[in-house]
Amino acid sequence: MKRHVFNKPWEAYLFLLPWLVGLLSFTIIPIIMSLYFSFTRYDMANSPLWIGMGNYMTMYKDPRVWKSISVTFRYVLLGIPFQLSFALFLAVILKKQRAGVRIYRAVYYLPSLFGGSVAVALLWRQIFNKEGIINRLLSLLSIEGKNWIASPDTALYTLILLSIWQFGSSMVIFLGGLQQIPQDLYEAGSIDGAGKVRLFFTITLPLLTPMVFFNLIMTIINAFQAFTPSYIISGGTGSPVDSTLFYTLYLYINGFKQFKMGYASAMAWVLLVIIAAVTGVMFGIGKKWVYYDD
Amino acid sequence: MKRMLSSIPALIICLSLAVGCAGNSPAQTNSSQSAAAQSESAALQPAEQSASAVAESESAQPVENVEIRAAWWGDTGRNDLYQQITGRFEADNPDVKVICEPVSWTDYWDKLAVQTSSNNAPDFMGMHPQYAADYIGRGKIEPLQQYIDSGALNMEGWPEGVINTGSVNGTLYMLAMGVTFSSVFVNDGLFEQLGVTKPGFDWNWDDMKTIGTDTRAKLDAAGMDSSWFMADLSNNLNSWRYFVRQNGHEIYTADGEIGFTLEDVTDWWTMYTEFRQLGIVPDAATTTEYSTATLEDSLFSRDKVLAILVPVNQFKLYSTTFPDKKLSIIRNPSAAGKAVGEFPEGAHFAISSASAPEKKAAAARLMNFWINSAASLELFGLDQGVPGNTSLSDSYMPNLDEYQLQIYDFVEKLSEIGTPSTFPAAGATEVDALFKSIAESISFEQTTVEDGAQQFFEQAKTIVADNKS
Numbered sequence: 001m002k003r004h005v006f007n008k009p010w011e012a013y014l015f016l017l018p019w020l021v022g023l024l025s026f027t028i029i030p031i032i033m034s035l036y037f038s039f040t041r042y043d044m045a046n047s048p049l050w051i052g053m054g055n056y057m058t059m060y061k062d063p064r065v066w067k068s069i070s071v072t073f074r075y076v077l078l079g080i081p082f083q084l085s086f087a088l089f090l091a092v093i094l095k096k097q098r099a100g101v102r103i104y105r106a107v108y109y110l111p112s113l114f115g116g117s118v119a120v121a122l123l124w125r126q127i128f129n130k131e132g133i134i135n136r137l138l139s140l141l142s143i144e145g146k147n148w149i150a151s152p153d154t155a156l157y158t159l160i161l162l163s164i165w166q167f168g169s170s171m172v173i174f175l176g177g178l179q180q181i182p183q184d185l186y187e188a189g190s191i192d193g194a195g196k197v198r199l200f201f202t203i204t205l206p207l208l209t210p211m212v213f214f215n216l217i218m219t220i221i222n223a224f225q226a227f228t229p230s231y232i233i234s235g236g237t238g239s240p241v242d243s244t245l246f247y248t249l250y251l252y253i254n255g256f257k258q259f260k261m262g263y264a265s266a267m268a269w270v271l272l273v274i275i276a277a278v279t280g281v282m283f284g285i286g287k288k289w290v291y292y293d294d
Numbered sequence: 295m296k297r298m299l300s301s302i303p304a305l306i307i308c309l310s311l312a313v314g315c316a317g318n319s320p321a322q323t324n325s326s327q328s329a330a331a332q333s334e335s336a337a338l339q340p341a342e343q344s345a346s347a348v349a350e351s352e353s354a355q356p357v358e359n360v361e362i363r364a365a366w367w368g369d370t371g372r373n374d375l376y377q378q379i380t381g382r383f384e385a386d387n388p389d390v391k392v393i394c395e396p397v398s399w400t401d402y403w404d405k406l407a408v409q410t411s412s413n414n415a416p417d418f419m420g421m422h423p424q425y426a427a428d429y430i431g432r433g434k435i436e437p438l439q440q441y442i443d444s445g446a447l448n449m450e451g452w453p454e455g456v457i458n459t460g461s462v463n464g465t466l467y468m469l470a471m472g473v474t475f476s477s478v479f480v481n482d483g484l485f486e487q488l489g490v491t492k493p494g495f496d497w498n499w500d501d502m503k504t505i506g507t508d509t510r511a512k513l514d515a516a517g518m519d520s521s522w523f524m525a526d527l528s529n530n531l532n533s534w535r536y537f538v539r540q541n542g543h544e545i546y547t548a549d550g551e552i553g554f555t556l557e558d559v560t561d562w563w564t565m566y567t568e569f570r571q572l573g574i575v576p577d578a579a580t581t582t583e584y585s586t587a588t589l590e591d592s593l594f595s596r597d598k599v600l601a602i603l604v605p606v607n608q609f610k611l612y613s614t615t616f617p618d619k620k621l622s623i624i625r626n627p628s629a630a631g632k633a634v635g636e637f638p639e640g641a642h643f644a645i646s647s648a649s650a651p652e653k654k655a656a657a658a659r660l661m662n663f664w665i666n667s668a669a670s671l672e673l674f675g676l677d678q679g680v681p682g683n684t685s686l687s688d689s690y691m692p693n694l695d696e697y698q699l700q701i702y703d704f705v706e707k708l709s710e711i712g713t714p715s716t717f718p719a720a721g722a723t724e725v726d727a728l729f730k731s732i733a734e735s736i737s738f739e740q741t742t743v744e745d746g747a748q749q750f751f752e753q754a755k756t757i758v759a760d761n762k763s
Binding site: 043044045046129130146147149150151152235236237239240241242253255256257258259261 | 400403404407408410411428432433434520578579580581582583585586723724727730731734735738740
């Protein structure tokens with residue numbers, strides 16, 4: 001079997017070449033370079049200077065790194081449960097074959113299509129400003145709203161709200177999962193006298209755990225890498241008072257605004273380790289609660 | 295795992311591209327449109343002449359086409375104006391095509407840093423002394439002497455002092471767009487409406503407190519509780535720079551060391567904390583909200599502040615952008631019995647050292663056209679201050695409109711009292727960011743003035759030292 005791979009005609013590799021060149025020059029080589037840069041002081045103009053673990057030591061002592069990690073973790077931990085529950089809730093509602101259900105599915109998916117975009121981040125600013133829609137609605141109830149986006153204690157929550165709004169792709173995956181659940185299980189359950197809630201928690205949810213697990217992993221990885229919302233809404237600074245300083249944003253500020261590409265590379269590798277560790281833990285815990293029907 | 299890893303840099307690059315494009319593409323189409331319109335109208339007048347000239351030169355030697363990218367910062371009005379200037383340049387130089395990349399002031403420095411990092415800086419660009427050291431120190435800016443020697447740049451009529459504003463350690467890197475001074479624009483109409491006596495031409499920080507307090511009372515009486523006397527400048531490094539100079543110091547010494555004292559920072563933030571508490575300047579959240587606003591959307595535009603600190607050259611821009619407001623110019627607040635804070639300032643033009651030789655040459659021609667031709671000055675006027683080419687600006691004097699005359703007078707007056715300042719050291723961009731972030735933290739009462747000032751003083755020293763090695 002193994003020999004077979006090498007017995008392929010050489011022309012095959014010729015056809016693979018464009019992809020190989022792309023993979024090497026845009027993925028593999030940059031990854032290796034960034035690992036090397038992470039051990040150097042490098043400002044992209046002068047040649048890199050080897051400083052060993054210097055960048056990693058500086059990171060350990062840099063309060064803004066810790067601040068950005070805490071902001072990012074709060075974003076991930078608070079945003080994802082809401083995002084996934086909301087996606088599941090809508091998927092259950094939209095599962096039933098009713099008239100116009102396809103239109104609803106499309107409509108609910110829409111925010112995900114442009115959810116992470118610059119335009120929506122700008123829109124978000126308008127909604128949560130001092131004179132934004134939210135405060136106008138509040139003023140109808142005679143409540144004077146604050147400036148949600150420009151206050152350190154609420155700014156991050158507006159970003160979390162923005163992330164919950166992008167539930168579309170998780171919803172589609174849940175929908176697919178729901179439709180695979182055999183109908184006869186529900187029938188058997190109803191005959192045994194289970195109500196809707198009981199059916200959901202004893203049949204739907206357990207059989208859906210592989211989808212929940214998949215969505216969880218994907219959204220966690222995405223959330224750790226979130227950048228646009230904070231970049232646009234805070235004007236690229238993480239303001240107010242670093243309350244929206246995502247890890248990726250601080251990485252960007254170091255690399256591209258302050259010419260510290262070595263430090264930024266070290267940060268990127270630490271992020272990789274964090275994501276890998278979190279994903280690894282998820283897989284470990286996943287074995288305990290994910291039900292595979294085989 | 296590979297996917298994840300690879301998507302981190304890819305994500306960043308995509309996003310920065312997206313951000314760059316978003317600011318860029320509409321403006322670009324704009325520029326090509328107005329450029330086309332411009333060259334059309336220019337071509338109409340001397341139609342026969344230029345047609346035959348072009349035909350001749352085409353037969354003599356084929357025209358080499360060079361495409362250069364030109365970047366500057368500015369607001370809508372300025373961008374329209376500058377695209378007309380590049381349009382005229384293109385009409386005069388059919389072999390050069392100029393692609394304009396106008397951006398707002400804050401985005402400009404983000405974008406330029408990213409472009410420079412990837413060796414993709416615009417061939418012709420606006421440069422500011424505040425940030426220049428970070429680019430010059432990394433060899434990203436082309437020295438200009440060779441273009442003067444070759445005759446591409448003609449420095450006739452330029453006073454030595456104005457040329458030198460673009461020199462670092464004896465090498466000329468950039469040429470002044472014009473000479474300007476910081477000033478405060480006052481919304482006279484609003485002061486009259488409120489019945490507050492506006493500050494005089496020469497005023498000081500004590501006046502700011504008394505007039506500001508008076509204004510607060512009158513604003514409250516008029517029910518304008520979300521308007522203030524002036525914007526909060528506690529996070530504005532340049533504004534603080536005048537304050538440091540009033541104390542007889544400089545932020546950076548001539549040798550590129552830290553030149554300010556701990557008291558200079560402490561006093562500044564103490565003063566502004568008081569202004570904020572008295573309601574003379576806006577609360578922290580409002581300041582943050584408007585920190586990235588465009589001119590049309592700014593606190594001043596919305597009558598939320600009565601006065602604003604702006605380089606005087608923008609007086610015409612403000613007056614024409616806000617025709618309904620009655621504006622006048624006064625000085626930046628001075629410190630009673632202390633040194634003068636103001637110094638001759640101004641933006642500059644520079645050429646990227648990473649560009650191809652033929653693009654650099656074309657960029658030098660554009661620079662020469664921009665600052666040394668009557669055709670350009672007719673449009674450019676005093677938009678960036680009084681032009682460095684004195685013989686040209688003298689001949690332009692009779693054409694000054696009422697706004698430009700006020701700019702000219704102000705620059706004349708301040709030239710007599712202003713004293714030269716030092717060049718910001720490498721690392722200035724980072725120090726600037728640090729200043730903003732600590733000032734913000736103080737304004738939100740997350741840090742005390744004393745702690746914040748101490749942090750800034752220590753960390754600024756470290757940054758400057760790190761950038762030396």
